[in-house]
Amino acid sequence: MLKVPEHQVAGHKAKDGILGPLVDDSGLFYKPLQNSDTRGSTELSFYSSLSSNPNVPHSFFPAFHGTKTIAASDGSGLHPHLVLEDLLRAFAQPSVIDVKIGARTWHLGDSADYIEKCLKKDRETSTIPLGFRISGAKDALSAWEPSRKSLQSLSADAVLLVLKKFVSSDAHSDAPDCAFASEVYAVVLDRLLQLKAWFEVQTLYHFYSCSVLIVYEKNLNHRNEKGKGEILVKLVDFAHAVPANGAIDHNFLGGLCSFINFIKQILSGLHR
Amino acid sequence: MLKVPEHQVAGHKAKDGILGPLVDDSGLFYKPLQNSDTRGSTELSFYSSLSSNPNVPHSFFPAFHGTKTIAASDGSGLHPHLVLEDLLRAFAQPSVIDVKIGARTWHLGDSADYIEKCLKKDRETSTIPLGFRISGAKDALSAWEPSRKSLQSLSADAVLLVLKKFVSSDAHSDAPDCAFASEVYAVVLDRLLQLKAWFEVQTLYHFYSCSVLIVYEKNLNHRNEKGKGEILVKLVDFAHAVPANGAIDHNFLGGLCSFINFIKQILSGLHR
Known part of the structure; x- marks a missing residue:
């Protein structure tokens, strides 16, 4: 049984006749291989090359199970998907x-058109000022899900507030209590520093338009169930991952360090 | 007695009627305050704010001695200079x-015009691919001074070759012996890592179009003279240093880490 993912916060959503990802009951995520441009093939090549490369911290990447042709979410018939x-x-x-x-x-x-489009958005959002932008956020327990548009262009102070809300009892409050900050962000920081250490030396790939996805379970009842207490830090979206050509991915690394500095600020604020 | 600096490798040179920096016999460097745009005033504000800020690693910056109005190098009369x-x-x-x-x-x-001009050059040089570009290089002992243009657009491999030549007995050789690499780059790496540690946390300034300047004396006879054995690593050019607005300078940090990775590659190659 394929269904639309319930908690997807960024990217195309498979609803209202739009081509988007699907999930099944066995723990697999089916992502349509876009065929209008090279993105799908870029992501497929990336996952294929990644799987066979031992010099990669695989724990940061979703497991890859090849491709499968299934009925597309937009009703357009059979379509190849990454599994x-x-x-x-x-x-x-x-x-x-x-x-x-x-x-x-x-x-x-x-392409020139694509660069122009991206550059415009990078300038209008926090991407250029801060080195990253929040593409989406959700707290299923508090039913908090700010509009994507409102998240993308935040100032440094506003990003800090959203990151605090994300780890607070009531994500809606503008005076966030950061109740989950020390537990969640300590793990997140540790994982991000591991990622940083890899980006300081890896000259395999440059990751453009790639995201860090952070997931945790706020509801203690759920967390006490087996396997549900994990705090996830993963990389997702490799439709623009390209060969590094001898240099580290200074663009990703710089942005990652900027994001790390926000997490550190919240953690150090807890001890004051 | 003011004269034109002998070993300037980048920036406007004060010759042939061009406005450029001058030096005197007492160890001062006079840099014209450009008045065609905001660059001069930006650099002056930067040095003024820097001097009064204790949370800055001052050893990376040239000492600042205020401003002085002196005869400009282009013969246009008196002109204010940074000292x-x-x-x-x-x-x-x-x-x-x-x-x-x-x-x-x-x-x-x-301005839009300035951004367009910079973006074009950043795309045409190694700035975008590698996160830095070599603006100039010189070895006074071997009389090696590649054209600036030839240095700006190098591939990763070509940058590595230039960085090896820079620390070799004969800088002209395409099979560089890296005779000075372990001595010079060990110090350089140590300094760059100190700089990196600061850039990972500082939210005071963002440095655009700023350079790392590396200087050493290759001639052993000169090095044995008092005070001439130093290996310098300094930041220069702050005409585009602006307030950080709450984020670290991810752009500078990413490029710095990329450059560090080249230095590390050379150092680790020495032990193979």
């Missing part, structure tokens, strides 16, 4: 945030 | 390299 791990499967009422990392979401191999 | 430390004063036959750090040399406050 990935459903990262949200183990969560009952997840808190999810998607942070698109990097001050530049395009690369020199992109 | 800075002459970083090359203690060197007899310096090896100098100027590396402009960052994948973006412009910021959102710049």
Whole structure:
């Protein structure tokens, strides 16, 4: 039984006749291979190359299970899909945030039109000022899900507030209590520092328009169930992952360090 | 007695009627305050704010001695100049390299024309691919001084070759011996890592179009003279240094980490 993912916060959603990802009951996530441009093939090549490369911290990437042709969510008939791990499967009422990392979401191999479009959006959002933008956020328990548009263009102070709400008892409050901050962000920081250490040396890929996805379960009842207490930090979206050509991914690394600094600020604020 | 600096590798040179920097015999460097746009005033504000800020690693910046109105190098009469430390004063036959750090040399406050001009150059040079470009290099002892244009658009491999030549007995050789690499780049790496640690947390300034300047004396005879053995790593050019607005300078940090990775590659190659 394929269905629309319940807690997707960014990217195309498979509803109202739109082509989008689907999940099944066995823990798989089916992502349509876009065929209007090279994105689908880029992401497929990336996952294929990743799987066979031992010099990659695989724990940061969704598991890849090849491709499968299934009925598309938009009713257009059979369509090839990437088969990935459903990262949200183990969560009952997840808190999810998607942070698109990097001050530049395009690369020199992109078309002039695409670069112009991206550059415009990078300038209008927090991407250029902060080196990342929040693409989506949700707290299923508090039914908090700010509009994507409102999240993308935040100032440094406003990003800090959203990141505090994300780890607070009541995500709607403008005076967030940060009740889950020390538990959640300590793990997140640890994982992000591991990721940073890899980005400081890896010259395999450059990741444009790629996101860090953070997921945790706020409801203690759910967390006490087996396997549901995990705090996830994963990379997602590799439709613009390209070969590195001898340099580290300074664009992703810079943005990642900027995001890390926000997490550190919240953690250090807790001890004051 | 004011004269034209002998070993300047980047920026406007004060010759042939061009307005450029001058040095005197007492160790001061006079940089014209440009008045055609805001660059001069930006740099003056930057140095003024820097001087009074204790939370800055001052050893990375040239000492600032205010401003002085002197006869301009282009013969146009009296002109206000920044008075800075002459970083090359203690060197007899310096090896100098100027590396402009960052994948973006412009910021959102710049004019549309200026952004367009910078973006074009950033795309055509190694600035976007590598996160930095070599603006100039010179080895006074070997009389090696590649054209600036040839240095700006290098591939990763070509940058590595230039960085090896910079620390080799014969900088002209395409099979560089890296005779000075372990001594020079060990110090350089140590300094760059200190700089990186600051950039991971500082939210004071964003530095666009700013360079890391590396200087050392290759001639052992000169090095044995008092005070001439130093290996310098300094930041220069702050005409586009702007307030950080709550975020770290992810653009500079990313480019710096990319440059560091090249230095590390050379150092680790020495032990193979």
